[in-house]
Amino acid sequence: MTFSRRGGRGSFWRRRLVRFVVSLIALLLASFAMIHLIPGDPVRASLGPAAPAELVAARRAALGLDQPLPVQFAHYTRDLLSGNMGTSFLSGEPVTGVIAARLPNTLTLAVLAALLALAVAVPLGMWAGVRTENGRHRGTDVTFGSVTGTAVAVPEFLYSIALVSVFAIGLGWFPPAGRTGLTSWVLPILALAIGPTAMIARLSRVETQRELGTEYVRLARAKRLPAPRLYLRHVLPNTLTATLTVGGLLLTALIAGSVLVEYVFAWPGLGLKIVESITQKDYPVAQGVILVYGTIVLVVNLLVDVLLGWLDPTSDIREA
Amino acid sequence: MGRLIRRLPSSPAAVAGAVLVTLMVILAIIGPPIWGAAAERIDPAAILQGSSAAHPLGTDNLGRDLLARVLVAGRYSLTLALLAALIGAGAGIVLGALPSVLPRRAARLVTGTVNALVAFPGLLLAMFTAVIAGLGAKGAVLGIGAAIAPGFARLTQTMAASIAGADYVAAARMLGVSRARILVRHVLPNIAEPLILNLTQALGGALLGLAGMSFLGLGVQPPAFDWGRLLFDGFARIYVTPEVALGPALAVALAGIGFNLLGDALAKVASRTAVPGKLSVPVVPPEQGEPDPGAVLEVKDLSVTFPGGVQPVRELSLTVAPGEIVGLVGESGSGKSLTAAAVGGLVPYPGAVTSGRLRLCGADLGELPEAERRKLLGTSLAMVFQDPMASLNPALKVGGQLAEVSIVHQGASRADARRRAVDRLGHVHLPEPEKQARRHPHQLSGGMRQRAVIAMGLMGTPKLIIADEPTTALDVTVQRQILRLLREVTEETGSAALFISHDIAVVGELCDRVAVMYAGRVVEELPVEQLATGAAHPYTRALVASLPDMDTDRSGPLASIPGRQPSPGQVGAGCAFTDRCPLATARCAERPPLVTYGKAHRVACWEA
Numbered sequence: 016m017t018f019s020r021r022g023g024r025g026s027f028w029r030r031r032l033v034r035f036v037v038s039l040i041a042l043l044l045a046s047f048a049m050i051h052l053i054p055g056d057p058v059r060a061s062l063g064p065a066a067p068a069e070l071v072a073a074r075r076a077a078l079g080l081d082q083p084l085p086v087q088f089a090h091y092t093r094d095l096l097s098g099n100m101g102t103s104f105l106s107g108e109p110v111t112g113v114i115a116a117r118l119p120n121t122l123t124l125a126v127l128a129a130l131l132a133l134a135v136a137v138p139l140g141m142w143a144g145v146r147t148e149n150g151r152h153r154g155t156d157v158t159f160g161s162v163t164g165t166a167v168a169v170p171e172f173l174y175s176i177a178l179v180s181v182f183a184i185g186l187g188w189f190p191p192a193g194r195t196g197l198t199s200w201v202l203p204i205l206a207l208a209i210g211p212t213a214m215i216a217r218l219s220r221v222e223t224q225r226e227l228g229t230e231y232v233r234l235a236r237a238k239r240l241p242a243p244r245l246y247l248r249h250v251l252p253n254t255l256t257a258t259l260t261v262g263g264l265l266l267t268a269l270i271a272g273s274v275l276v277e278y279v280f281a282w283p284g285l286g287l288k289i290v291e292s293i294t295q296k297d298y299p300v301a302q303g304v305i306l307v308y309g310t311i312v313l314v315v316n317l318l319v320d321v322l323l324g325w326l327d328p329t330s331d332i333r334e335a
Numbered sequence: 336m337g338r339l340i341r342r343l344p345s346s347p348a349a350v351a352g353a354v355l356v357t358l359m360v361i362l363a364i365i366g367p368p369i370w371g372a373a374a375e376r377i378d379p380a381a382i383l384q385g386s387s388a389a390h391p392l393g394t395d396n397l398g399r400d401l402l403a404r405v406l407v408a409g410r411y412s413l414t415l416a417l418l419a420a421l422i423g424a425g426a427g428i429v430l431g432a433l434p435s436v437l438p439r440r441a442a443r444l445v446t447g448t449v450n451a452l453v454a455f456p457g458l459l460l461a462m463f464t465a466v467i468a469g470l471g472a473k474g475a476v477l478g479i480g481a482a483i484a485p486g487f488a489r490l491t492q493t494m495a496a497s498i499a500g501a502d503y504v505a506a507a508r509m510l511g512v513s514r515a516r517i518l519v520r521h522v523l524p525n526i527a528e529p530l531i532l533n534l535t536q537a538l539g540g541a542l543l544g545l546a547g548m549s550f551l552g553l554g555v556q557p558p559a560f561d562w563g564r565l566l567f568d569g570f571a572r573i574y575v576t577p578e579v580a581l582g583p584a585l586a587v588a589l590a591g592i593g594f595n596l597l598g599d600a601l602a603k604v605a606s607r608t609a610v611p612g613k614l615s616v617p618v619v620p621p622e623q624g625e626p627d628p629g630a631v632l633e634v635k636d637l638s639v640t641f642p643g644g645v646q647p648v649r650e651l652s653l654t655v656a657p658g659e660i661v662g663l664v665g666e667s668g669s670g671k672s673l674t675a676a677a678v679g680g681l682v683p684y685p686g687a688v689t690s691g692r693l694r695l696c697g698a699d700l701g702e703l704p705e706a707e708r709r710k711l712l713g714t715s716l717a718m719v720f721q722d723p724m725a726s727l728n729p730a731l732k733v734g735g736q737l738a739e740v741s742i743v744h745q746g747a748s749r750a751d752a753r754r755r756a757v758d759r760l761g762h763v764h765l766p767e768p769e770k771q772a773r774r775h776p777h778q779l780s781g782g783m784r785q786r787a788v789i790a791m792g793l794m795g796t797p798k799l800i801i802a803d804e805p806t807t808a809l810d811v812t813v814q815r816q817i818l819r820l821l822r823e824v825t826e827e828t829g830s831a832a833l834f835i836s837h838d839i840a841v842v843g844e845l846c847d848r849v850a851v852m853y854a855g856r857v858v859e860e861l862p863v864e865q866l867a868t869g870a871a872h873p874y875t876r877a878l879v880a881s882l883p884d885m886d887t888d889r890s891g892p893l894a895s896i897p898g899r900q901p902s903p904g905q906v907g908a909g910c911a912f913t914d915r916c917p918l919a920t921a922r923c924a925e926r927p928p929l930v931t932y933g934k935a936h937r938v939a940c941w942e943a
Binding site: 034037038041045049052053054149150151157160161164165167168169170172173176177179180184185191229230231232233234235236237238239240241244248249252253264267268270271272274275278279289290293294298301305308309312313316 | 346347348351447448451454455456457458459462463465466467469470539543546547550551552553566570573574577580584587588591592594595596599679681683685709710712713716718720721722725726727728729730731736739740743744788791
């Protein structure tokens with residue numbers, strides 16, 4: 016088993032890449048299909064029952080909806096590749112421009128929240144894991160369990176509302192809405208990060224305790240290594256695999272969670288836009304934003320796998 | 336289900352979760368009949384009010400009392416969540432079970448789709464579905480259901496796959512039972528319980544998801560209202576009267592917390608372990624004689640006590656002279672490994688170690704300051720554990736794991752430590768030590784890893800090597816090599832060794848002296864030459880007799896000792912071997928002390 020390793024790694028990446036491409040195609044099909052799966056006529060639904068039939072027909076023709084499906088899909092794909100995602104039903108702006116203007120706000124928010132969550136949660140979880148090893152310190156165990164258990168269960172929009180009420184409206188420390196300056200980032204990032212922090216801290220604790228029970232940590236303890244070396248060099252690297260796997264899933268969840276947080280803070284990101292576009296039946300925008308969200312999810316998952324493969328020397332035997 | 340409820344954990348979190356969920360269910364039942372009228376009563380005189388005595392949470396744009404509306408909305412919120420969870424679970428179970436009845440290609444397609452969907456955030460799936468199904472409760476419920484389904488599908492799939500490997504399923508398949516029938520008769524009933532447990536968590540997720548959708552204005556539309564919709568209305572007024580958002584927010588939070596805590600507890604039910612009892616106070620050991628200054632290891636009256644008074648190691652005494660290899664033999668559960676752990680200071684919590692004397696290299700481990708104790712244990716004592724696959728950290732390179740001993744305890748530079756590591760690896764006959772040092776443990780074979788672990792012990796200047804079943808996990812030929820290596824290492828370095836094994840043949844081959852353990856005590860200590868013919872204790876004799884050799888008649892059954900060793904909790908006051916002993920007399924009700932029997936030979940038996 017030691018000899019086929021290089022080939023194993025190569026085929027792992029090949030399989031992983033194939034999966035990425037297949038998922039991307041499926042996503043493309045789904046976003047294309049979305050507009051056709053809407054019962055009735057999306058243009059009629061968007062313009063309302065009072066709109067004149069000529070306008071509906073013209074709009075349909077402009078969207079190419081009068082052509083056969085395969086032709087439409089071919090055009091859709093071709094347009095996408097040249098960066099054209101259609102125009103908004105409402106404002107007439109190109110969807111690509113709308114997304115390009117808002118995507119950075121959403122991504123920065125999600126990435127900062129994810130980094131904050133990891134930076135707080137991993138040390139916290141390790142500390143709790145070491146402290147409550149083998150059932151020591153019942154008090155810490157119960158406190159940690161109930162605080163994180165509660166924090167995980169409260170959705171991000173409630174954190175957002177609570178933070179806005181207390182720190183923006185009540186105390187006036189931070190702006191309540193919009194992206195106005197550095198201080199305006201604080202509350203949205205916090206609201207987005209609290210849940211994942213609790214989640215990762217719990218996981219990190221479980222992983223730490225699993226590691227502490229292993230034979231090699233026992234041997235490392237028999238070597239009488241000082242605590243920082245033992246925990247940082249022997250325990251931490253082995254807990255990261257699981258933490259990052261979930262961390263990656265959380266990042267995608269954060270991007271979705273940002274929809275709600277953006278809504279509360281009127282944050283000029285994609286999330287606010289998709290809510291607007293769905294409520295106003297602006298289908299091209301909704302279609303484009305969902306496609307972008309989906310692509311982000313696929314890319315993040317791919318990146319997490321790449322990172323894990325790079326971090327964990329044994330990951331090539333992991334089944335994709 | 337009854338079995339489930341009885342196994343419910345009673346942790347504070349689980350109880351809090353159960354209470355919250357029960358309250359939510361009660362609210363859903365009694366809410367609408369009691370407060371229904373108040374929730375719909377329009378009062379033009381009290382429009383958009385904040386908190387007041389008449390309306391604790393304020394009123395909405397038609398003057399309706401918000402507290403009543405929050406209490407009434409519970410039923411709708413929970414019903415929709417239940418609906419979404421059931422839709423999600425139903426679709427998920429079907430999707431997850433399909434691969435076990437479909438032809439291979441189709442099965443792979445379903446599995447692949449499920450795997451791709453699991454990675455997608457639920458809210459995105461829900462929004463996608465909601466766009467298609469249209470705004471409103473129906474779209475939101477379908478959307479959240481779609482968001483829940485992939486998780487359930489994955490769960491069903493993994494569990495079904497593990498059941499499918501079970502013997503009884505294989506047997507059914509052999510009998511020609513159809514796959515669909517196997518699924519319905521064997522697989523689904525066996526995974527029903529975990530699926531039900533997961534439904535609670537799914538219900539919580541659905542509740543929060545629906546609240547989120549309604550809060551965004553994508554879910555429940557007026558005149559209907561759920562908590563999310565009330566929050567949507569309240570949020571619009573948050574600058575003026577923040578308290579109107581409080582009621583629905585609190586309701587959503589409490590419901591979310593309740594379902595999550597209960598769901599967590601239910602998920603844990605399957606893996607419940609016993610909670611240890613209170614720690615009993617160990618007895619103070621009696622006075623000891625003068626310490627033996629020459630001994631590498633001197634243990635007197637060592638006991639390891641676990642909560643509840645269970646003592647796997649009892650008043651054990653053992654001395655190891657410099658350069659000597661002492662074998663510690665006994666059946667599993669006789670306390671061998673715990674003895675080793677106690678000497679190395681590695682007994683896991685909540686085990687408590689007490690000893691009349693515990694001296695390593697002439698220093699009393701109990702009296703040494705912490706820093707010196709670490710150093711002494713880190714450099715003079717080397718430990719080799721049973722499973723070489725598990726004793727090296729998979730994330731670190733072999734060389735680094737060796738080098739850190741020198742860096743930490745001898746203040747060596749990285750380069751020096753590294754050089755020594757390579758040297759030590761060569762010393763244990765690892766081919767190409769330079770290369771092995773740069774490799775990760777998983778790239779080495781079992782025998783190579785055990786060599787590396789031994790080399791790690793040689794980084795310091797070991798006076799004592801404790802090897803705890805170091806060959807048990809290895810192939811027979813590799814076992815020989817490792818035993819030879821241990822012998823060689825002790826001869827070269829002058830280190831003593833405590834060799835722990837259940838295999839009396841191996842011990843007889845390698846060791847100078849043998850200590851036989853039974854039920855936590857040493858029952859006989861004798862020079863290895865005496866083992867074959869001169870053993871005095873009936874247990875040692877039985878162990879020796881149970882060994883097959885060239886003359887053993889292979890057609891007959893192998894000799895074994897009738898009966899079983901008592902578990903640590905069952906050991907009585909007398910000789911623990913009495914029940915299995917052919918020589919037992921009335922006197923054996925009193926425990927025989929370990930007394931000198933011959934030259935370097937001690938035994939604990941009245942009849943010896």
